[in-house]
Amino acid sequence: MTGGTWGREREVIEVSLRPRLPGEVPAQTAEVARLAFPKGCLCMRIREALGPLFADQDFVDLFPQRGQPAWPPHQLAIVSVLQFVEGLSDRQAAAALRGRIDWKFLLGLDLTDPGFDHSVLSEFRDRLVADRAPRRLLDLVLDRLQEAGLLVRPGGQRTDSTHVLATVRRLNRLENTAEHLRAALNALAAAAGDWLQRTVPADWFDRYQRRIEDYRLPRGEGPRRQYMEHTGEDCIRLLTAINDPHAPSWLPQIPAVEALRLCWIQEFFIAQDRVRMRDPKDMPPSRDRIESPYDGEARYCIKNATEWSGYKVHLTETCDAHSPHLITHVVTTEATVTDVEVTETIHGALEQSGLLAGEHFVDRGYVNAKLLATSAGSHGVELTGPIRHDITWQGKAGEGFAIDGFLIDWDTRTAVCPQGHRSVRWKPHRQQRPGYWQSNVFFDRHDCAACPVRSKCTRSKTEPRKLALAPREEHDAIRARRQLQETDQWRRHYATRAGVEGTIAQGLRRCGLRRSRYIGLTKTRLQHVLTAAALNLIRTDAWLTGTPFASTRTSRFSRLRPA
Template identity: 50%
Template sequence: MSMRAGQPGEVPAETVRVARAAFPTGSLAIRIRDELGVLFTDEQFADLFPVRGKPAWSPSRLTLVLVLQFVEGLTDRQAAEAVRARIDFKYALGLELGDPGFDFSVLSEFRDRLVEADAGRRVLDGVLEAARARGLLKTAGRARTDSTHVLSSARELSWLEMVAETLRSALNALARAAPAWLDRVAEPDWFHHYATRAEESRFPKARAKREDVGRRIGTDGMRLLEAVTSPDAPQELRDLPQVRVLRQIWVQQFHLVGGEVMRRGPKDRPPGAVRLVTPHDPEARGSVKRDIVWDGYKVHVTETCEPDTPNLVTNMATTAATVPDNVMSEEIHTSLAARDCLPGEHWVDAGYPTAARIVIARTEHGIDLQGPMAANTAASAGGPFGQDAFIIDWDREQVTCPNGTTSTQWHHRYSQQGLPVIRVRFSPADCRPCPQLRECANSPTAERRELNLRHRDEHEAVHNARAEQRTDTWKERYKIRAGIEGTISQGVGRCGLRRSRYQGLAKTSLQHQLTGAAINLARIDAHLTDTPRARTRTSHFAALRPAEQQLDGAK
């Protein structure tokens, strides 16, 4: 397929006449075309197509179809049918009434092109640029971010199902690639155990018998890997994706003990960040957040929050499920900066801000990152000899304790987590005679007090943030962050935000870019029609909760 780029023209007169008659008060698709004009051009996607070949359907129109598909929650077949049959879709796309549209498979092929070129962000950017030109996007004020879990498109598997499905998937791939070779090396009972899906098998309920089944599957998989890597096996079989997944899962789940294949113990398995949970989606990971346990991904949603313009999604960041929130603020800010969408204030929950992130946001992007800071968990944090009770002289590199004693050592070191810290020590000769030594020292046998300090900018950032967050004024301002929960709810209800439609991180990321664009179109349409924003539904009893508890609930 090739692309013949062309400038989008006016909506055909007959399409306009019929659309006005059929929709006298308009519809979302019609209003978006009237108010925002042409959202995408073919030139924006020229790199997705070769210069020679059969002309493809207009990529700019296909992109708009993908967004409208997410706005209305349509399948590919339904979206293609809407292009053929619906007047408002033809109006938004600028098509003649008799235009036959395209086969539904074109949408899947076009999504693959977007994924291969990592072009999903262009879709969200196109909507944002149109909104900016219309004066509907203001980014210099406030923004808010939150994350939510995303379930993998693959069904969650038990351990026995996972290893059995992994082996079955590899056998099927080998049967397609080298049927004659596999027929020679396959054990006779493999056809009985792995010819059908694992979910159709009846695994025993007794623990000992289930362990026997696991060892049998592990042994069969090890035999298959030995056969694939043997000198007489075709070389290309080792590079099959299913065989690579089989090898990776077997390394993670099994090992040899006395020449027998045994399951690894919980402490001998790799961490969740690299551990595969299903052979059908190798990039999905298992994670836990409070009482939510899931296999899949995580998405971070960022939106504007100004009272006189619609709250528009400005960034969608998709990660593996195990990536913590506190490493994402820099990536989000860099993405926003690249598209001129940086806010002045960025409101987040307790999972995002750390001392380093607050300083980086302020110094590199000029952003005031606001969110509840984790409390000081040291045993003496709130006592008379807590760290805040010591006077720090940064210029002279000295610390004075509450009793007036001055420290004697100031060294730059690294913490157990690899973070740069300043280690301050007092002299044992000064501390031993002190009657408050046992109250001050962190260890019952210590002969002197030691302090681990962040560097000055981070230390002051944490100190100032904790002091500010104890005020009623800050607690009142922090209420602005709660609105992001409504955006996530809208994304879940309208676009299925918490369930991936596709396999793999790249395709799931594209889904979220389309989701963000769809939410923006829906909100722009609501703004144009003066549809009031839904109010937060709070029960009468919950409204009586004190402000301190409301803040704790938001963490």
């Protein structure tokens, strides 16, 4: 290799864009399509209702001005969405374009149009992944729906999330470490084979030639720890050789080598000149932990009874009764990002696009005290979702000695306990969150010592009761929501949120929502944008044909329940 490059390079022929407007559907294509589908089909109805979904001008910034002409990007975009409408691979989608009359109708192609090679779709996705606006295709579909009058500013929206499995297998610590080393060796073999052959011991070819799998590893805690630390020593030996002054200077730039270095730091430390395996408590948190050498952005997460390595996707849809339920926002995050961290992101993006509803239905994971107190003022949206119950032992006991049982006078900075005793000190202090102040409220030691119900209020033997209060707006918002969510009227109103679970189920069945097709967060994010655009076309077609919303599925056994 020369010039500091590494790995095998494939020849890339640069293409440029010659923008052209989508044409009308050719007469022969339209005639044959109507004979083949006398009652119409999804592609025909979408074309007749929305017109051409995309135009080349929508993608002009993704292509250079010089090079051979590219395949029209508006057609590649339509085919990319249709892939997810029907769950097709690139090869299947290219074949469908060559042989399907309804696809040619939607794209406005002649019946004799030969289509394109399937590899063009991958190249087009690469351009979209590099784009600074990852939601471009979904936004364009929403624009067409707005122009057709099928999407107006909604009165209500609902959001939910689900897990997404990465396209790599889950590994335990031993597998992960050894597989990182094996991946680095394979990358070095392709980039600097002669140097690697001179450097590594002969027994490594037997040790790391095959995929590392748990059933081939030693049994028992002692042998497994020994195997792990031996692998750590091999990692150090390879990394030391790579950073040797006589080694090619570009070797540390290989991504697999850098991943190996980070994995070693994650799993090992050196004590008394020996490589030692880290205790699980000494390892980085899941948010920063590398789970696979082949997808460095996949993260391990546990939510309720579900555990997975990968990502998380959040879907937001309209939920007005007299209009189609369309997905207006989709965001894909690492698996360890909590739901409440994306609530503000969703509100900001929808407000910018003019599609933020007046009411937002979410589950408990998207709600906290700050959002309850500020959403209406900052974005003009009412956040409808339950706040978690008081998790202190006093709150769980339900005997009136939780914070909600105290009378708080914010103006005089005093609190009165359920027994009528007044606090003696109020001490505000700044929390770690910038600009966030919490107040500690203290009661008199003598009042608490003589209280006949002290055991129900505090477990301290000598210290009086102390309250930790959130800022006034947040405290009042929590208290009001906890009271409201106990009413039957609020529960019936909140039942609207349940419909978004059907959207996730539809995305799972039609588009493989819970399994990433690609490696990496950015490509998985594009997959979910295409999924959202495809579901919007499916739902638009259902609305145009008068298909009613699906009801909740009930098992045959459940239907036998006596009235």
